[in-house]
Amino acid sequence: MTSQKDQRRHAIAELEELADLPLSAAQIFRRADEVLRPVLGYDGVCWHGTDPATGLVTSVLTDDLRLEDFRHAVELEIRTEDVTQFADLRRGGLVADSLTRATRGRPGDSRRFREQIAPAGFGDELRALFEAAGAAWGCAAFMRAPDRGAYRVGEVALARRAARSLGTALRHSQMRAAGSPAGGHPPAVLLLDSRNRVVRADDRAEVLLGEISDDAVGVFEVPTSLLMAVEQARAAKAAAGAPPRLRVRTHAGAWLVLNTSIMGCGADHLAAVVITPANADDVLPVVFATYGLTAREREVAVQVLRGRDTREIARALSLKPLTVQDHLKSVFTKAGVRSRRDLVAGLVASRVPEILD
Template sequence: MTALSAERVRGQIDALAVAGLDWQTFGRTAMETLHRAMPFAASCFASLDPSTHIVTANVKSGGLDDDHDVEWSFHEYEVEDVYDFHSLSRSEGGVITLHGSTDGDLLRSRRYEELFAPVWGFSDELRTTLRVDGVVWGALALFHGDGRSFTAAEQAFVASISEGLARGVRSGLIAAAVGADGRVRASGPAVLVIDAAGEVAQANLGAAERLADLGCTDLGAAQLPQIVRALVAAARRASVTPGATTPRARMRSTSGGWVVAHASPLVSRHGGTPDVVVTIDDARPPEIIPLVVASYGLTGRERDVVAQVLQGVDTTDIARALHLSAYTVQDHLKRVFAKVGVRSRRELIAQVFTDHYVPQMETGAGLAPSGWFAAS
């Protein structure tokens, strides 16, 4: 890897990040670009829920396949290992490797012993979380085989491009809504019961349609979306962890809408591995508005101002609440308008709410007693 090629790749990834690609297309293209400067056997480029740091979807390259996602989720969320994306996301970030985390004793990692080595023959893994403006939007895992391990130069290079990759994931979430015109949205929630073997034991009538909107072609365990597999594993770990919260995650569906998924373990009279109930439905505004606002790349203070604007607070009261001058508030608003691509408060509010209200309105759905849109 030469300094010239590394610099060129950084520039290409930064350009891709603002090209208006959905995050999956961005991820595939970025991995092809990265491979030109740095060899690796395989890669996994993933989106994460910024709040819970659960992997919601991924794109893979090289020798990786989708046939072992259940096992990967088991090792990532259900059992402890020397590292995982959740702990890396909660730290200051950076890059970790399997060799570095185990001091070269790879068998200290159960993930390596039971999955990486016997299934793919990987000899090292490099991981980094994709963070920008203090928010984690995705994660990257690269793999070496044939006894190779990642060098210090390779680790530094990946660290240097991680923010550009994060910008691509973040902007791709907005691009997903724009590129989804004409796709059919699911009309109701999905309720699934996943048994100890990872199979769908029961499902409601709306499950197939909802899962199809997440790219699932059937209800077989091998076809379940990554978000379901991850939540099931996390729920099983939560069942034996006192005080653990119900695992949840948000993501874009293929039709461009936001969905939220929850997983709850069931208590069995006979003990053993619990069944897990997974529910997937359209996300409500309180769950999505913070994510939409953050995806525009606003600073912390700009997000504070937007939060006030979305509540209908005028400039004078925003200044008082945030201990700013009215002129400073106006300066923040000007920068927000430029980043979001609007010209006024009214357009700003419309832009944020359009991201989840308009797709519902276009289906012709009425309102349910809850105050949210009913299934059409």
């Protein structure tokens, strides 16, 4: 009979193999579900894709949970303070934690537990962030029925190991994803009412909604990324702050940016969303994260994209030419190329827009 330790070790080995397979993010999530459900012991899971640079959720995938409850989950995540929220986990450097552990055995102290988890018939929740190379590639919430008891220390530790493996697999998936140009199109504009229903949309926006659609569309009429952008904008307005720019990738691989503004207040307010092709400042952090470049290596890579030779890069960054060459060798190795020309070609294939001086 296989021991629990061996089962967990085998599960991690299977997850590590996903990085070498030509899988989409959705395929990685479904395979991870098959591997983790027996050893982690959960009864429901919600998988999310994220904007790698900000960690904001851009998609949802679940076969176990009611998507009708997702909007309230978004509101709780963005507009209230609670334990083990994804943003707090990332700021705290935790890749996984359970609700029971975070509340010291009092999950009822969590508003999310009282309003969503317990009414849905679950007794504990374990959240995990899938990070790699300094970027967030996805996240998940694993729900457990009350009769299983709370997640134990060993299970949280297993989730943390699994999270790192899945972060690597998702990063590699992004590296392999073929892109199609997003440029050459004017901005797309649409208006949503206070219940996130589309009131008006131009022709381009109608097309793009289909290109970034996910499971949430069947319930909310709009993709998760759009829902998150609007809710983030509402929260920012309430706090007199600026809403974040949300990056999202189309099914064809092109990067877009969602910019949202809230017009009016109360029940009759509208949310205006402008969807534009991502520019270099939007895309480069993501592409460099997929390669796993350090901060200095990213600076050198940008100089290469600007067409500068080794001496010019050395002057621009106050480095010795030999140091620049060392950084370039590391960049080439991580990007899987042999020359500057190959590096630029790879970035063009990733749909990085023209970089201006």
